[in-house]
Amino acid sequence: MTDYGHDLLFGTFVTPAPGAVELAQTADRAGLDLVTFQDHPYQPAFYDTWTLLSYVAAQTSRIRVSGNVLNLPLRPPAPLARAAASLDILSGGRFELGIGAGGFQDAIAAMGGRKLTPAQSVDALAEGIAIIRDLWDTDTRSRVNHDGTYYNVVGAKRGPAPAHDIAVWVGAYKPKMLALTGALGDGWLPTMEYVPGGPAGLPDANARIDEAALSAGRDPAAVRRLMNFMRMDGPPSSWIDHFADLALNHGISAFIIGGDDHAMAEALAAEVAPAVRELVKRERGA
């Protein structure tokens, strides 16, 4: 039994291709909390995810937007921090930073990114997150310096400051990345289909994140556990018990569904979200 007590979020995982803006508008109108986009710039059929996020934020009014997850090797941290803060300001605090270490090294290299080993890319992500958080922190006036193995920042001015505390959600599966998530992240953002062992693998992953958070002197509950579902079978009403179970027993507090289906997004907002929230509220109250 694991439940970190977060309010529940519901959203969609939208393919960054023609039709994406309309799907985001549907999610926004339906009242979902999040619309998110994968970031594979080397996939020729996809839009540039940052351009799409900026455009979608402008074309929606209430929903929060995020990469799911942004590709750090192709989006270096200092410019990304500025862009992210800018989009948060422009959108009235509706941007969250889903980020990952970048999985497809050859494809990244073909787009002009640096080719790293998996272990190096984890270390690079840790450096990147530190730089991003520093640049967002305008409470101190000192310049930002980072003399890292992967990223160097020399005497950078801070800011702009985001409109709200942008959450850093990390796409992670393997032990080193889970440890990084626990130590540095505000959230864990994996995809159920890729979690080793599926739902049965959740206790182990959660434990690794919790342990890393505690070692870093943080409360494990500071790390929200989000979950993508590439594909959900059956009618949305049949998902309710499954989601409530994941919330109450595995601490999952955000449900992000793929499939690029307008009707699904509407049903997720109208049927699934209220029912899961009600079930979870009742159990938590008990």
Added chain:
Amino acid sequence: MTSLDLALASPEELVAAARDGDVVLRDSGEGLDPLTTAVWLAGRTSGTKIGVSFEASSDAMREKTLDSLETLTGGRVVVDADPAAARALRRDGIDYDGVPVPALEPGDRSFRGRRSTYLRGGSPGLVLQPRTPSEVAAALEFARRHRHLPLGLRSGGHGISGRSTNDGGLVIDVSGMNTIEVLDPSARLVRVGPGATWKQVAVSLDKYDWALGSGDYGGVGVGGLATAGGIGLLSRAHGLTIDHLRAVELVLADGTPVRASATENPDLFWAMRGAGANFGVATAFEFEVDEVREVGWAKLVLVSADLEESLKQYGAVARNAPRDTTVFLVTGPPRQGQSVIQLYGMVDSDDPDVVISRLTPFASIGMLAQQQVVITRYADVMGEAADVGPEGQHGRGEPVARSAFVPVLTDAFARDAARLLRSGQVYYFQLRHMGGAITDVDPGEMAFSYRTPEMSVAAMGGDRQGLDSQFDRLAAHFDGLYLSFDTDLRPERVADAFPPPVLARLRSLKHRYDPTNLFRDNFNITPSTPFTPFATEENS
């Protein structure tokens, strides 16, 4: 044009200024990020142009971003071109200083809208845009100097086979040659440039109560279709598009302008109707068009739990339909055992009772879920196609499509087609209803030879090998193919497109009209060695 400093302007000021008119964003490295802000402003306004410059992490990421800016904002975010960066985008082996006609190169702002086609992403090294036959000749002279490069010919850029773009080569884009004029009202004779779209043609003919059948989509360009065939919504009533062609003017590979008709260069006229892309760049078409008043236009959506049975029934209904009726079928992979079947078709009649009686048998091949039937103008049907503006076509990647003619839609074909759809390798499957007036023309009259199939089938997939391996399994049901719908580059497809005697004649004509094989990137017919009847005697 208002210039705004990103370090100083508030979001509210930015939006207010952009709502008043075009803006330029100035970046001093502080405050809001220029690209993010520009895209945001484009998303919050509708007509405003936003000028900006930005840095990307690599040239490839910059290109990616520019491409997305163009499609998402409709070209309203205008990025400062850096002349050095623009020159760096030039491709090897092209004499950029010797370009003889208007042209776009990769660093040009308008290039982005002309690099790709409807379904295929491309990155040619140069898009030549001739406006007259003599400019076409000059473009061909340039192409002859660049034989080491691919050469695409483009009219509307809608072709499914994607041959009108390439990677690093030349494209001759005749979209500017798009005039439409009536030559002889009593003979219904019209002259059309290759760059017009069928939507534009339909609008021009509509006021005379005329129409010229093309395919099923008004956004397609005239040149590509009118040199290949044109199996469309009016084909059963009035024949293929090329059946209406009375003369064509073109520029040959060596730059010679020629006219071909039944009486002038009749061999070339024969070849241009079905294999035109191998013989020249068409610069004008003269068609005899049909009297067409209002037509019945139907879109039906049906659901079927038994696709095989529905295909059989469709075949039977289509076979028995009168020739005023043409109904196409589209479906995709079944989901949870259910197939969604779209039927769309035209009845060349303005009598609602006739239209309904023609369509009713089609509506029973599955469970009818949606229907829309109207009496309308042919031009309004073509007008459903979106206009392609300066933002151009933005296909991505490589399309994967196969085509075949089906002589008879047999039960065995229905079974195997249903299996093909269940394989998951086909996301779009179309049957075009043939027969009727298509069969009135003698197969020998033109290079397009397949007069008697019941159906033309097209299948699109995501994976070339996957689609080919499944589609090839149906080969026993096929005889021939429609080259504009096939992306398969295996050489045997050319033999599918043209029966042996036709291919032999085409090869000999190719030797006469394009002996160096300049036009080689679209179902290439290789020139045959000239036939020398007395060689044996001389040797003896």
